[in-house]
Amino acid sequence: MSQPTEKTEDGRIRCDACPVMCYIKPGAAGACDRYANHDGTLVRVDPHVVLDRTLQQGGSVVPFNRGGGDWDGKLVRGPETFVTAIGAGTTYPDYKPAPFIVSAEVDGVDMVTVVTEGIFSYCGVKVKVDTDRHLGPERSLVRAQGEPVGHVTTGEYGSQMLSLGGVHHLTGGSKKEGRVTCDTLLELSNGRAVELTIDDGATIIVQAGRPPIVNGAAEERMRVGCGSATIGMFAKQWHGKVDEVVVVDDHITGVLSEHQAGKLLGISETGIHMKGRRSTPGRYFQVAQPGTGWGGTDISDPLSILGPFNPKAARPGLTMLMVSTTGEHFAYYQLDDELKPVQHELPPALQQSIARIEENCEPALCTVLFMGGAGGSLRSGVTENPVRLTRSVKQALTYVTCGGAPVYVWPGGGITFMVDVTRVPENAFGYVPTPALVAPIEFTLRLSDYEALEGHMDHVRPLSSLGVDMARRQVPGHRDNPWPFAPEGAKRSHG
């Protein structure tokens, strides 16, 4: 469709993108400014130039005809409507063509989306739990309703990681283990809360996109860093505004004047004396007991972690800021003539740094990624030559989505992908009694590429043929997701 139908001797081409049918000179654009003549070929100047201008106003375009009850659905537009695989049905157990192979014209290019629900025996979820609390030793079993459903895996920055599901728990253990594992995966993938217990560890309630509840207490914020890291991050902002800073932290309390960051800035000794066990300069372990006070300790008076100032280095009038790793607690002091800290109001110059610490604390969340691999029958539903689909995905000719959400396709063999379940429409996942999970998967590619990989061309049908009598659920597009027909518009590199 995008190829010029006519070309003249002097290099002009005739655009057939719309009925205006402009003649376009080499290097020039048509009346719409969207199509141009590039060396004799009709090209989109910028696939979404108009929408991009819209996007400059902030946010994504909300497809008008997918606004739930706000639209009568009669004016379904190819580029504005993307058919997901949710509820589409599957190719299993026969090697039959996918239930929907839907074509649409996007920017003048015929696109096809192969829509199916995959049955995933090889699947699971990876759960990231934002907490510094100890949930349990690595490799410990994670249980639901007493049944093993996964294990604690390698911890990450500020987070504990769980790996749940997989073929061994689903089908390799007892019948009950398989059923409970399937239930757990289904609940987590559909965004619901699940209670898990960890052998030799904690009981936690996990729900995608929500703060974890560890032994009955909800985590709220991830700290900006440990006390020492906080000193490093903010040393420059404090330099010249205050003589000493103590960042109170149950893990590592930081002291500016002794810390490497303070030394590099030439900050003088202050004669401060910290309680607790000194690790390296300016870093102290165990200044107090764990608790719910300042920086995850049990203290409410920060001066309780200080000994007397050393008169050889300290001087009257010396100023000191004490702050927790979330910025939730802070106090400002000045030494009196007897070198005793006396609390004063926080000077405006330091208020900004406190606000900055708070601003940099991210909310503690559980995040759930569904991970699964597309097997033989699913790929056969797309093409009569399944390996070509794999190759097409690896060559980025085919864009894979899960319920319209972008996926990360693992390199190497097969089509093994991960998706953030919060970006998939609700209740997108199902199960079969095998037990195995059912997840939506869509493959979007050019019609010509689909033909080249021996797709089921005789089953391609236009989007407009999906009648209104079908029980179709129209949902708004997820704001953070790239539009599946225009994945180059992705705002985020991950997921």
Place this chain on the structure above:
Amino acid sequence: MARLPQIALLPDGRRLHLQDGPIDLIVEANGAAEAVRAAYAAAARRFTGLLDELCDELALLRASARTDGCALQGPVARRMHDAVVPYASETFITPMAAVAGSVAETVLAAMTAAAPLDRAYVNNGGDIALYLAPEQSFTVGLVDRPDRPGLFGTSVLTAGDGIRGIATSGWRGRSFSLGIADAVTILAVGAADADAAATVVANAVDLPGHPAITRIPARELQPDSDLGDRPVTRGVGPLAPAEIDTALAAGTAVADTLIARGLIRAAALHLAGETRTVGLGSDPTSLSVIPAKAGISMASRAAGGPRFRGDDERRIAEQGTLHA
């Protein structure tokens, strides 16, 4: 496969964006939620196929308007013809000079027929059709350089003003101009009238034969331009203050004539930082719709060109050429 327009709400959830080929509309209606929904549905329905309707008669629309009758069939095409025919006996003009305003008017009419609204507008790249129920008003922002969007003034249009069309044109805009104005904004009873007049007034702001002005035959830029070999402005070098005054005076003279003939209500002309306003009463200081500091430049839009939306970049429209 059938080509279908893009129909989407903008991120604010209020305004509707309709796009098909070279036509780009920003639409907003105010009123009861149900009425707004019905109006948007009507707009989408009317817009679907509208471009095809026009293209069916494109050859005739690109030809010089005839004063001895109208052979055009489509209602939008006939509206275009009606808007340009007052000028056809004295100058070369094609119905395409009013296409943007006519499309805006047509879509607006479909909306107001579908539901009772407080007010509504259809902004076709700066050529705007307005609807105001009694007691309602719009704040209108004016731009002096379509290529460098920025509001230099705002003013209020009320239901009683009788102004339902605004159009802005200039050689820096999307379509070709025979004149040198940076922008001309016209207020008129209808958007199609404003659109056609913007073309005529903008063409009049000129310094024929001036060496600082670069002109290129339209056909060299756009092979199927309805302007054929007529030279269109592609560059304006430095001008002396007296020259700017001369060019603007030529434009205001034409604008005054159009006001006297009842074709437009007011005009703002802008050239090289100088502005002139005319219309809405004999006392120029009493202009209620165009602030005194409004840049008046007589931008001339060429008598046609393959132009389906107004000269202002859409961005202007979205940044608030009109706001509620």
